[in-house]
Amino acid sequence: MTIRYISTRGSAPVLSFEDVVLAGLATDGGLYIPEHVQEFSMAEIDAMQSMNYAELAFTVISRFIDTSIKPDVLQGIIAESYKSFRHAAVAPLKQIDGHSFVLELFHGPTLAFKDFAMQFLGRLIDHILDKKSQKAVVIGATSGDTGSAAIAACQGRKNMDIYILHPKGRVSEVQRKQMTSVLDNNVHNIAIDGTFDDCQDIVKALFADAEFRKKHNLTAVNSINWARIVAQIVYYFYSALALGAPAKNVSFAVPTGNFGDIYAGYMARRLGLGIDQLIIATNSNDILARCLATGTYSMEGVKPTLSPSMDIQISSNFERLLFDLYDFDGKAINDMMTKLRTDKKITLSTLAWNRFKAEFSACAVTDEETKRTIATTFNTTGELLDPHTAVGLAAGQRVRKKTGAPLIVLGTAHPAKFPDAVKAASGVAPELPPHLKDLMSRKERCEDMANDVSKVREFINAKSVA
Ligand SMILES: *Cc1c(COP(=O)(O)O)cnc(C)c1O
Numbered sequence: 516m517t518i519r520y521i522s523t524r525g526s527a528p529v530l531s532f533e534d535v536v537l538a539g540l541a542t543d544g545g546l547y548i549p550e551h552v553q554e555f556s557m558a559e560i561d562a563m564q565s566m567n568y569a570e571l572a573f574t575v576i577s578r579f580i581d582t583s584i585k586p587d588v589l590q591g592i593i594a595e596s597y598k599s600f601r602h603a604a605v606a607p608l609k610q611i612d613g614h615s616f617v618l619e620l621f622h623g624p625t626l627a628f629k630d631f632a633m634q635f636l637g638r639l640i641d642h643i644l645d646k647k648s649q650k651a652v653v654i655g656a657t658s659g660d661t662g663s664a665a666i667a668a669c670q671g672r673k674n675m676d677i678y679i680l681h682p683k684g685r686v687s688e689v690q691r692k693q694m695t696s697v698l699d700n701n702v703h704n705i706a707i708d709g710t711f712d713d714c715q716d717i718v719k720a721l722f723a724d725a726e727f728r729k730k731h732n733l734t735a736v737n738s739i740n741w742a743r744i745v746a747q748i749v750y751y752f753y754s755a756l757a758l759g760a761p762a763k764n765v766s767f768a769v770p771t772g773n774f775g776d777i778y779a780g781y782m783a784r785r786l787g788l789g790i791d792q793l794i795i796a797t798n799s800n801d802i803l804a805r806c807l808a809t810g811t812y813s814m815e816g817v818k819p820t821l822s823p824s825m826d827i828q829i830s831s832n833f834e835r836l837l838f839d840l841y842d843f844d845g846k847a848i849n850d851m852m853t854k855l856r857t858d859k860k861i862t863l864s865t866l867a868w869n870r871f872k873a874e875f876s877a878c879a880v881t882d883e884e885t886k887r888t889i890a891t892t893f894n895t896t897g898e899l900l901d902p903h904t905a906v907g908l909a910a911g912q913r914v915r916k917k918t919g920a921p922l923i924v925l926g927t928a929h930p931a932k933f934p935d936a937v938k939a940a941s942g943v944a945p946e947l948p949p950h951l952k953d954l955m956s957r958k959e960r961c962e963d964m965a966n967d968v969s970k971v972r973e974f975i976n977a978k979s980v981a
Contacts, residue, residue, distance in 0.1 A: 518581045520547040520741070523838040524852070525845015532580045533643050536636070536742045537651075539735040545848070546739050546835050549579060554787040560761040563752060568605035569594050571756075572749045576635075578786065579745045584642070592642060596634040596746075599624050601948060606631075606750045608757055608923070611896050615911065617904060617926040618754045625693055626929035626948070627824075628776065629664035631750065632743035637668030637675075639742055640734065644674035652731040652979050653677040654721055656714035659686045660824045660928070663693035665736050670699040675734075676979050678703045680714040680971070683963060688955065689932055689947075696957035703978060709966035720968045727972060731979055738775040739831050747779035748786065754923050755788055764920040766792035768911025770822065770903040770927050771803060774830035781836065781874060791920040794876045796910030798822045801879035803830055808877070810868040813860035821882045821902040821936045824928070829855075840867040878910035885909065889940035899930040899937055899945045 520535045521527075524545030530538060535547040555563075555578075563571055572593045573586075580589065597605050602622040609617045623630025644651055653675055655665055662679040669677040679694060683706035686694075695704045707714050722728055722735070736743075755765045767790060769777040777795055784790045795803050798820040806812040817828050834848065840863070841847045851861045863871065880888075888905040892898055900908065907924040915922050930937045930945035938944045947954060964970050 518579060519550045521550050521843075521845075522547055523834050523845060524849040526849070531583060532741075533583055533646075536639060536643060536740065537734060539737065539740055543849070544852070545845070546832070546838075547741050548835055548838060552782070552785050553578060554785070556787070557761050560752075560756075560787060563756055568749070568753060569597050571753055572597065572635075572746070575749045575752055575786070576745050579741075588642065592638045593635065596638055599634065600630075601950065606753055608754055609898065609926075611892060611898060611908075614915075615908065615922045615924060616754070616758070617898070617900070617908070617924050618750060619926045620750060621901075621926060621929035621932075623664075624667045625660075625663040626932050626951070627660050627664060628747075628925065628927040629661060630667065632740075632746040632775075633664040633668035633736065635746040636736055636740060636742045637665075637672055640736075641672040641674050649732055650674045650676075651734045652975065653734050653736055654680075654718050654975075655736060656680045656711065656718045657686070657694075658682070658711040658823060658826075659690035660932070661737070662686075663690060666694050666697050666702055666704075668736070670697050670702050672701065676701045676703065678705060678971075678975055680705045680707050680717060682706075682711050682714055683708055685710065687933075687935075689934070691961075692954050692957060692959065695959035695961040696954065698958065698960055703974075704961040705971065705974070706961050706963050707966050707971075708964070713966045717966075717968045717971050721972065721975075724972070731975065737831075738773040744775060744779050744782065744832070744835075747776055748783050750925075751780050751783035751790070752786075752788055755783075755790070758921050758923070761787075761789055764789040764791045766790065766794065766911075766915055766920045766922050768794040768796050768907045768915070768922060768924045770796050770825060770907040770925060772797075772800075772825035772827045772830065774803065774832035774836070776925065776927070777875075778832045778835055784874075792876050792915060793874060794878065794911050794914050796907040797877070797879045798825050798885070798906050799879060799881060800826050800828070802828070803833065804877040804879040806863070807871060807875060810865075811860055811862045812855070814855075821885050821933075822906050824903060825906070836871070837863075837867070840870045876914045878914045880906045880909045886936075886940035889937060893941040893943065899941060899943060900926070901928040901930045901933050901945075902936045902940075903927045903933075905940075 620628035
């Protein structure tokens with residue numbers, strides 16, 4: 516069966532899975548989604564009970580890929596992707612009270628859930644490039660977490676060079692070390708004398724430079740890449756199966772920034788998984804929670820919080836949900852996104868808003884409540900939560916229906932990635948796992964650069980294979 520991908524704004528070409536992975540954003544500015552999603556039957560979900568993580572990942576991911584990638588090749592890519600995880604269960608569940616569980620998604624190489632998608636995406640892109648006899652340059656800007664996951668995914672891949680820009684002196688020590696201590700020849704860290712927004716502006720300018728973009732076959736691995744969503748659907752199935760699916764339903768609370776992770780949960784439901792509540796957990800950057808409560812999606816500037824990976828102004832993947840809520844009306848989405856840019860807000864139609872409320876619950880959590888949740892969880896269980904996971908737990912406990920299904924909170928980062936916040940809240944300094952104990956003393960390689968797009972362009976021109 517061929518699976519066709521269409522843009523949420525209705526006027527970009529229809530593409531295959533492989534081309535969607537390389538394209539990232541559609542040419543009309545939209546995001547790609549599959550034209551059709553085929554549900555799993557109860558019997559098919561039942562049969563997943565006996566699968567290990569890699570087998571389950573193959574079964575779920577295959578739903579979205581046509582025959583262009585051979586099954587044995589895909590199996591190989593998936594097996595390699597999850598081999599580097601430091602827990603035999605890959606994504607273990609830890610019970611923390613009578614009805615709540617934390618799904619630990621931080622046993623990958625960089626200790627955050629982004630490894631689940633990035634480890635897969637890096638290998639997948641390398642394979643697709645191989646088939647096309649192409650090379651590519653990956654460029655990205657990071658405020659900390661995404662950069663290290665992307666570097667870990669691309670290091671040593673023969674068809675790719677990766678350049679990650681971070682704001683000099685504005686990422687944590689652990690985050691910087693995780694990026695700059697990767698010494699492979701194809702990995703290039705650039706510390707920009709500026710802010711995260713400056714870094715992002717440079718990346719955008721390079722993508723907008725058509726000649727440069729073509730010359731280096733520029734590729735993005737950001738959160739709108741469809742292959743990242745697909746890889747994230749797997750652990751919704753995996754954890755629900757562990758708690759008795761398909762016979763029993765579960766609920767999820769998901770710490771949310773760009774709406775990628777929770778959109779994967781929504782896709783799991785569309786694939787037939789029995790999910791009671793899908794709870795959007797935000798910090799004080801609460802555009803999604805406000806939208807669910809009022810029907811208006813309105814931008815308010817970014818507030819720094821204890822959970823920095825969720826400090827966003829708008830949630831880029833929300834556009835994918837809107838496309839569904841508006842019955843695949845690309846023109847309507849295009850008009851809304853234009854309006855959002857000029858007016859800084861849009862109001863959903865009554866039908867779309869009602870549909871949104873039928874699929875999701877939402878809750879915003881303050882820094883105070885985040886700290887309290889870390890402290891209480893430590894005192895009652897001995898477990899340290901990172902601030903993002905704590906936002907998820909606080910929101911889940913507030914919003915879950917008391918008589919409902921068990922609550923699974925997505926544990927998106929290891930506490931040792933955010934040691935200051937965790938120690939301030941609990942009194943205990945979280946320790947890095949054994950394989951990263953020497954991280955802070957590892958040798959680093961990083962290029963300092965002025966906040967100047969032409970300097971970055973020259974640097975890439977001088978270094979790249981593509
Ligand atoms: C990226 C990130 C999130 C938010 O995920 P989205 O897919 O952007 O919603 C939450 N927690 C951590 C630790 C992250 O790195």
